[in-house]
Amino acid sequence: MAPLSSAGYAVAFAARAIREIFLPPYEIKETARQLYEVGWRSLPLIAVAGFAVGIVLSMHTRASLERFGAEALIPAALMLALVRETGPLVVGLLVAGRVGAGFGAELGAMKVTEQIDALEAVAVDSFKFLVVTRTLACMLAMPILTTVMNFTGIIGGWLAESAISGMSFEAYFRSAFSVVGFADYVPGTIKTMVFGYIIAITACYFGVHTRGGTQGVGYSATRSVVTASILLITANVVLVRLIFFLFPETTG
């Protein structure tokens, strides 16, 4: 397939997923199952990562703000960094790694072992059953995982901070929210739905179009992660621009 028609096909694939999310029948059970796989089972990974990111961010913000004698701003600066960008992006990349590879490999295996044909043969819309459910599950799980990352990040930041200044958690928590506005918090979290969409669509696309047996499955998994990560980071540029446009108070 020529690259151009292949890209066009991928776009059509992505558009179809969005459209079919809203069209019945709704595969609620399968979506719930995918939500379990993508959301619940990613929790430990996200929680640990958030914790570590919080500690590291805290150390960095301390190093920077200390120079200006602005230690009091550490929780707020950390929160702002987490909520606006670090949280969404780290969750995006982690989920792209874990879930992207999973989808790519799972659907790839289903493709090469004719399970996708088997679904169709038992009169199941395989696109709806496999792609739409996964896309929806990813889109729902991402904001929740991001919220978890943000909060474990604060806890990590607090631990790092309390080790130095002995600040209480309540004071730290309050201080963390002293600067963040709705325009930082809500769009930053909601935009991860777009990340989820990108991850799911990319991985499903590569999975469903796997060729060449077992080797092809591995190839699909790798390509899913790489492509999803790149698309996600690139899309983020546009999203940040868009958020600045829609919520001008974020730029301050």
Place this chain on the structure above:
Amino acid sequence: MGSPRLALVGAFVVGGLLLFAVGLFMIGDRRQLFTEHFFVVADFGNVTGVQVGTDVRLSGLPAGEVTDIVIPPAPGGRFQVQMRVREDLHSLVRTDSVAAVLTDGLLGSAFIQIRAGTESAPEVADGGTLAGADAVQVADLIEEGRETFRLVADEFVGLRQEMAETFSGLGETVETTTLLINDVGNDVREVTTVSALFMDAARGVMEDTRGIVQGVANGEGTAGKLLTDDALYTHMTGMASEVEATMQAVRGSAEQFEQIVGGLHGPESAAQRLLVDAGDVVTYARDAMADLAENTEAMKRNWLLRGFFSDRGFYNLDEMTVEEYRVLLRDERYTPLRIWLRADVLFETDENGGVTLADGAEERIEEAMGELLQYPRNSPLVVEGYATAGGPGQQFISAEPSRTTWCARSAARPS
């Protein structure tokens, strides 16, 4: 899909949403969205840095936020800024409260400060209007600075006048303490000199700022560019208040000094009492003068004033040319005490052509120095030498500090 899994998915979604809601609540709580509130409006000619969501504080306390900014229909109109304020602070917001746009520290963002009103004024109604004080702009700041300098300069003139009067009175009444008074008096004279210079400096500020403002208005040059810089703006705001504080301190020291001196010549003051207290008085006076000197020094180092002190040749003799020195001498404000000694009295030439000090020259010098005793110990002492011959092309040889005294020697070749 077993039911335990379904329960976990439910827990995941519900827990996630709750956690997200906690975040929303924390932000909303900070912005007082969930507390009772009322609205007030203030109008501003200038709303630099103010936008919907900008913090509102009442006497420094977080009180709410800006909810709306209504743009005036025509140029020259004022922006109506609507603010939501916590209900529990309502009793402090009176009809005579004033809202002002301020900046939060060196790096901070703009916020609106509402000053609590007076008790006699009624509480402002929900949706009522407050007077708005505009954000301080660079140009305004300079304008304000000029005003400050003018006020300070006036004050100095007044101060000098008062001190001079004080001293003349003092000199007449208490002859027995001449030396003491002289000692103190000379410090005062220094103050008066400073104030004279300061007036000059203030005048200079006015001229210079007028130039800068002009430049800014035309958007030209480095100065204009610098002044559009926020950091510089903040810096200048700080400087202005610093200058004011310094002036306050100067004024304080001067008043203190005046009180001390005033104590010396009240109607009931007797020489006896004076003598008893003299030691203390001198100590106090010296402390006061030390403060004054320190504050004067601080002014000299001040970013805004430094230039004026040095540019106006304020005792920087080692960098002075002869011409500048002569100009200084001609300035009647300085009127230094000059004692003339003829060369043929001081020096004699021996048979080898060498020049030595003449007999009696030492006594003559000491006699001359006696007259200098009335000046403070750290006053500048300049030794000048003039030739009877030679053109107006004088040679300035050198100037060097002698302890804290600046001593300059100037000579022409002896004929």
Place this chain on the structure above:
Amino acid sequence: MSAGAPAVTGVRLEHVSKAFGALRVLDDVSVELPAGEATVVLGRSGTGKSVLLKHIVGLLHPDAGRVFLGDQDITALAPAALAVARRQIGFLFQNAALFDSITVAENVAFPLRRHTRLPEAEIRARVEEKLAAVGLADAVARMPAALSGGMRKRAGLARAMALEPSVLLVDEPSAGLDPVTSEEIDDLLVRVKRERGTTLVVVTHNIPSARRIGDTLLFLHEGRVLARGTAAELERSEHELVRQFMHSEAGG
């Protein structure tokens, strides 16, 4: 069509052509697969046997020509109607194509859950019945990965039979199986045909298997039906290639 008493449905292909790029896999194939009979499609590898099967269930769409299921042209059906039509068809894939992520019982129950509103007890009873029929009664709770090749194929057959289809398509029933297991599978198929009157279409290149199952044998070559008839007729075919195939691959 009522699911309870399967109607007898035949399959008819009219002038079906299919090409993948430059490769013509089916070239104007017109063939009648009679209701209630077992037709075995023979041919060398890559002669479009599986492609023919996938056309019958609508997994592939012909470039030209029509495919009739009973008197319904499935090539003209919209996706929803096609899904309904597919419920009359059972498809046993070459590698069984069991869904890896669910148990054997759930695999068999899958079409029932999707397409019937049977109560849970009824579904369980049907699943047990189908699995018992293929001799897998004790493998109910096992995952597909834990099954041997023969067991997988039997489980796949149970799933294909779950909706009691009127047409059963079987792709390579003996591929990768030992002769004894292969024979067991063939017997199962014959029994299904006999007991239920199911129309069987079996793709294979195993001649003994073809002889055991087939009422009629089709020989596909270069996208065309080269010969058609009983095993005995094909052995006496005018085509050298067919005769050769019937003998040389006798053991395969």
